[in-house]
Amino acid sequence: MSIRVKILGSSSATPAHRRNHTSQLVNVEGKYYLVDCGEGTQLQLKRYKLRAQRINNIFISHLHGDHYLGLMGLLSTMHLMGRNKPLNLYGPRGLAEIITLQLRYSETIFNYDLKFIEVDASRSQVIHEDELICVHSIPLNHRIPCSGFLFEEKTKNRRIRREMLPDDMSVRNIIRLKKGEDIYAEDGTLLYKNKDMTLPPRQSFRYAYCSDTKYDESIIPIIEGVDMLYHEATFLEEHLDRATSTYHSTAKEAATIAQKANVGKLLLGHFSARYKELEPLEAEAREFFAESYLAIEGEEFILDS
Incomplete structure (x- = not known):
């Protein structure tokens, strides 16, 4: 078994229609990596029986609330449940200040070491490496500094x-x-x-997570040929003006990026609250890229050889 992506939240801006704020759990051969941590993430982890204490690395794409407001609660729960293992927190400039300020005024000292690794949203670079994977940042085109993340499995043993x-x-x-x-x-x-x-060793896989971004082909060289791509699809094409003005993408634009990057599978998420039913977004994407799927709560997408 290789990479499993569990969707914890798929909504943009506000929770709506039983959809939660953005968060995903990436499981690489039993090792957990949390990607974004919107409000309610720790409740979703409990709902799907995923042990938060197995998470040792958390990646935050940017500092809009729907992508990180669940973080302080999750970190506090880890502390209260007796965590003593170090935790790495990757995110943009300002995230460390936000967390340490809350700890200071609540007079809280965690039982575990929290290491902040600042991610430069202006360029692609290796930000994390362990025995299983290498994680690269992906510069995205959003209203504030924002990074996606490319999870690349290392070559497996023979x-x-x-x-x-x-x-x-x-x-x-x-x-x-x-x-x-x-x-x-x-x-x-x-x-x-x-x-x-x-x-020969089993196949190694690549998964790219592109959170909030307007249509931007500059990411294609970084994500080209990945086995699976998550790309935000906040709006339908009929609301293209709204997507452009808010630095977001339409389902058609996400599919176009997937097609031009020659990826294996496209996951759509970060849906606007204006859409109660999501099938039209999936249908729009599939007109341009057949392997398009809704990344909604509870769904699990597996890359395995």
Whole structure:
């Protein structure tokens, strides 16, 4: 299993029609990454039985309230539930000040270390890396500094052909085989060739999250060929003027970006409260990009080989 994206919230500006503010949980082989944290996010985590304490990295795209106003509550709950592991918080300039100011006036000291990593919304850069993934920022075109996030799985280990393993193969040598190494005796004699003992690694996937942005083709080189793209689709094309003036996108524009970037699948979200029914947005997108889907509460999108 590779990347699973659980939609916690899909509404823009205000909660409406049982839709919550923007938030997603990205699960990479059991490791949790939270992307945006609108109001009510911690309740959605509980609703879908997702353990907040497994989250060690939170990515905030920008400082409009519908993308971060649930953050302080979530951090406080983690503290009250006894968290002692460090937590990394990635976001734009000002986020650290917002959080530390609330902690100061509530006279609260968390049980755990909170590390702030400021994201420069003007350029694409690697902002996080661990044993599973590398996360790049994506500069977006919004009214205030705003970044998307590209989750890129690292190359996986090679797969062992178990029928070829001798009974006395050590764990150490199995690890070497998975890393692509040949196995040699102490005197330098070749014992096992890697290509005879292993199969190629499973596919690595890429998922791009593009929150609030007006139509902007400058992101295409960064997201080109990703397996799955989330791109905001706040409005229908009939409300293009409104989309443009508020620095948002229409479903048609999101689909056009997906088509030009040659992505595998498009997820639509950040829906305006003016639309009670969302099927027209999905239909509009599918006219231009067939693999378009509504990223609504509770839906889970899986990239697996």
